[in-house]
Amino acid sequence: MDIGKEILAIKKELPENITLVAVSKTKPNEDIMAAYNVGHKIFGENKVQDLVTKYETLPKDIEWHFIGHPQSNKVKYIAPFISLIHGVDSLKLLKVINKEAAKNSRTVNCLLQFHIATEATKFGLSINEAREILKSEAFQNLKNIDIVGVMGMATFTEDKNQIRNEFGTLKNIFNLLKNEYFSASKKFVEISMGMSNDYGLAVEEGSTMVRVGSKIFGARNY
Numbered sequence: 001m002d003i004g005k006e007i008l009a010i011k012k013e014l015p016e017n018i019t020l021v022a023v024s025k026t027k028p029n030e031d032i033m034a035a036y037n038v039g040h041k042i043f044g045e046n047k048v049q050d051l052v053t054k055y056e057t058l059p060k061d062i063e064w065h066f067i068g069h070p071q072s073n074k075v076k077y078i079a080p081f082i083s084l085i086h087g088v089d090s091l092k093l094l095k096v097i098n099k100e101a102a103k104n105s106r107t108v109n110c111l112l113q114f115h116i117a118t119e120a121t122k123f124g125l126s127i128n129e130a131r132e133i134l135k136s137e138a139f140q141n142l143k144n145i146d147i148v149g150v151m152g153m154a155t156f157t158e159d160k161n162q163i164r165n166e167f168g169t170l171k172n173i174f175n176l177l178k179n180e181y182f183s184a185s186k187k188f189v190e191i192s193m194g195m196s197n198d199y200g201l202a203v204e205e206g207s208t209m210v211r212v213g214s215k216i217f218g219a220r221n222y
Contacts, residue, residue, distance in 0.1 A: 003031055010212060014203065018209065021210065022213070023044040026050075032058060041063055044065040044066070045064065069113075070097075086151045090133075094110065097144075114130070114173055115152070117153055122153050134180075151190075
């Protein structure tokens, strides 16, 4: 698989305003460098230990995204450098990220993850749970995080209409939150949805950020 070629092909087909996160989880440094060497600098990882090791050994102008659900006790390891945390689904986790960001004199960008799929295994907030968090006094006091948008995963299915509807749900959630809580925010702009098998549909439904792994790097190494 020619990683450089694959990533350039995907970037060519994506509209210019869409951010491509190359999901490099389980992949070795040389695979990441193959993408980096054709000019790509945004990568996503889902294990803290792997992410820290890669951060320490790879070029420092890479923008690292944490995709998935960081364990509270491990946030401290990524707080010094992480660009965006995609999978935030509780006030408790937001408080931990805020605390660790403050220790590093940083503000960390976060996406609220919503449960839009029919699969019970996928986690995330409901719109009402998000409202509870956003209107709470505890949330208002968090000064070292920025909520910059929403994230969600569609059901893994061949049914394109279902996938489209789920992405549409996330877009609606984004619009509701924008109107209710973030109308004055210039930072609340991201809708992270779409992966290797469905990012085309996600873009049509309003995604601003797609997370593509196997289409760039081939199947995952376990």
